[in-house]
Amino acid sequence: MHFLGEDLTGKRVLEIGCGSAPCARWLAGQGALPVGLDLSMGMLERGLAAMARGGPRVPLVQAGAEALPFADASFDLACSAFGAVPFVADSALLMREVARVLRPGGRWVFSVNHPMRWIFPDDPGPAGLTASIPYFDRTPYVEVDADGAATYVEHHRTIGDRVREIVAAGLVLRDIVEPDWPEWLDREWGQWSPLRGELFPGTAIFVTEKPGS
Numbered sequence: 001m002h003f004l005g006e007d008l009t010g011k012r013v014l015e016i017g018c019g020s021a022p023c024a025r026w027l028a029g030q031g032a033l034p035v036g037l038d039l040s041m042g043m044l045e046r047g048l049a050a051m052a053r054g055g056p057r058v059p060l061v062q063a064g065a066e067a068l069p070f071a072d073a074s075f076d077l078a079c080s081a082f083g084a085v086p087f088v089a090d091s092a093l094l095m096r097e098v099a100r101v102l103r104p105g106g107r108w109v110f111s112v113n114h115p116m117r118w119i120f121p122d123d124p125g126p127a128g129l130t131a132s133i134p135y136f137d138r139t140p141y142v143e144v145d146a147d148g149a150a151t152y153v154e155h156h157r158t159i160g161d162r163v164r165e166i167v168a169a170g171l172v173l174r175d176i177v178e179p180d181w182p183e184w185l186d187r188e189w190g191q192w193s194p195l196r197g198e199l200f201p202g203t204a205i206f207v208t209e210k211p212g213s
C-alpha cells in the first residue's frame with residue numbers, strides 16, 4: 001500500500017520520530033526529499049553511521065515533535081512509523097504542529113501500536129491474551145531508573161482520542177488501517193506473535209490530509 005502516494009519524486013517529506021531514519025532513507029531512495037527529525041541524538045547518530053556505510057543520505061534534525069523547527073507549509077508529506085506520537089503527553093499539540101508545517105493538500109500518515117493492544121500485557125504467549133488494563137485508563141506507562149528518573153514513558157490514547165485530536169488540528173481523517181498479521185510470518189519477537197496477531201491488531205495506521213490544494 002502506498003499511503004504517502006504512488007510517486008514520491010521531489011516530494012518534501014518530514015519523518016517524525018525517525019530514530020536511525022530507515023524510513024527517511026528509504027524515501028530518499030524513492031526520489032523524495034525527506035528530512036528526519038528525532039529528539040534523541042543517540043538515535044540520529046545511528047542514522048548517520050548507517051548513511052556513512054552507504055545508501056541515500058538525508059538531513060537529520062534533532063528536535064521535539066511538539067515544536068517543529070520548520071516554517072508553515074514547508075512539507076508536502078509527513079510520516080511517522082511508531083515515532084513520537086505515543087511518547088508525547090500532548091499529542092493534540094503534535095497534530096497541530098504537523099498540520100502547520102504541511103502544505104494545503106498535504107498528507108500526514110502515522111502508525112502507533114493499536115490502542116486495543118494497551119489492554120493486554122506485553123506477553124506474546126497465552127498470558128498475553130487476557131485483558132488486564134482498562135482501555136479507558138490514560139495513565140501513562142512509565143519505566144524509571146535506580147534514581148527514580150523516568151527512562152521510558154508511553155501515553156495511551158483510545159481510537160476516539162486520536163480521531164478527535166486529528167480533527168481538532170484541522171486535518172481530515174481518510175483511513176485507519178489495521179494490518180492483518182501476515183500469513184507467512186511464523187516468528188514471534190518481543191510482544192508480537194502469530195498467536196496474538198490472529199486475534200487482534202498490533203498496529204493502527206492513521207491516514208490524514210490537510211484540506212486545500
Ligand SMILES: C[S@@+](CC[C@H](N)C(=O)[O-])C[C@H]1O[C@@H](n2cnc3c(N)ncnc32)[C@H](O)[C@@H]1O
Nearest residue numbers: 017018019038039040043064065081083084087
Ligand atoms: C519506537 S522508535 C521508532 C523509530 C523509527 N521511526 C523506526 O521506525 O525505526 C520511537 C522514536 O521516537 C523518538 N521520539 C520520542 N519522543 C519524541 C519527541 N517528543 N519528538 C521527536 N522524537 C521523539 C525516539 O527518540 C525514538 O527514536
